[in-house]
Amino acid sequence: MTRFIALFALASTVLLAACNTVAGAGQDISKGGHAITNSAEQHSD
Known part of the structure; x- marks a missing residue:
């Protein structure tokens, strides 16, 4: 059970x-597009 909790905590952190x-x-891609x-x-004016 302890291993399951540790694995779940690790997976949650990674996600x-x-x-x-x-x-x-x-956000960076959006700023570049703007x-x-x-x-x-x-330049079109």
């Missing part, structure tokens, strides 16, 4: 860390 990493990458859009709008 939460991966989730934060993916969310951060998504920068490209803003640049295109400025």
Whole structure:
């Protein structure tokens, strides 16, 4: 039972860390897209 709890805790930690990493990458990609859009709008005038 103790091994199960330890394994569950470890798996939960890994999943939460991966989730934060993916969310951060998504935010960075979104910011890059906004920068490209803003640049295109400025040069189209």
